[in-house]
Amino acid sequence: MGVLWKHFALGFSALLPLVNPLGSALVFLGIVGLQPASVYRSLARQIAVNMVLFFAVIELIGSYLLSFFGISLPIVQLAGGVVVAAIGWGVLNQPDAEDAKRTASIQIASTEDDAQQRWGAKTFYPLMFPITAGPGCLVVMLTLSAHTMEGDSLTETVLARIGLLLAVVLLSVLVYVCYASAPKLASKISPATTHGILRVIAFILLCIGVQIAWKGLESLIKPLLMLRS
Known part of the structure; x- marks a missing residue:
């Protein structure tokens, strides 16, 4: 059982700073906007489930999928970074009038079914x-998954994978709690302060996306520069 808890601790400590449930909840709030609390709970539940399934697939066959399609990790970083930066840019430049419109639509005409239908299809991407x-x-998950294969026996490998999956499950629970509580967090802060925080978070998200993309691009360019030198 020591192998299980070792990989549980390793996976949780490695993924927690990257997932950052509390910080991601603020980004989630900025993207979804002001919606009924029940909608946030429903979306949080779907996102948490999708997260477990996503990491489970990556743990089991992620490296094989990338190899099958001929995709390298730097390409994943570059493309993923561009997507993250684009989302951050969109939230950063969201007009103030749209925020007011969202608030009014909630108070007057918006229903939970409308919001659920609009955002339900976006819970994965x-x-x-x-x-x-x-x-x-x-x-990181691909790296940790490869590390689980270093066991001396099949039993150790299975326990290592279970430990890694348990870490993912715990992270998904934290994501659910933070995402479902996002409206309560926003309700305790004034609209002007919330607006400012969301803009700062959006800018940070933009920077994170650029940093991820740059790291992928750097990994692609470095071998070419070494060949020239």
Whole structure:
């Protein structure tokens, strides 16, 4: 059982800073906007489930999928970083009038079914990937998955994979709690402060996307520069 808890601790400590449930909840709030609390709970539940399934697939066959399609990790970082940066740019430049319109629509005409239908199809992309679990999580999960194969026996390998999956389940629970509580967090802050925080978070998201994309581009360019030198 020591192998199980070792990989549980390793996976949780490696993925927690990348997933960052509390910080991601603020980004989630900025993208979804002001919606009924029940909608947030429903979306949070779907995102948490999608997250477990996503990481489970990556843990089991992620490296084989990338090899099958001929995709390298730097390409995943580059493309994923561009997507994250684009989402951050969109939230950063969202007009103030749209915020007021969202508030009015909630108070007057918007229904929970409308909101659920509008956002339900987006719980995997972009709300789960790449907002909650981005390209960095993908790379780390592939690395951790490869590390589980270093066991001396099949039993150790299975226990290591179970430990890694348990870490993902715990992270998904934290994501659910933070995402479902996002409206309560916003209600305790003034609209002007919330607006400012969301803009700062959007800018940070833009920077994170650029950083991820640059890391992928750097990995692609470095071998070419070494050949020239």
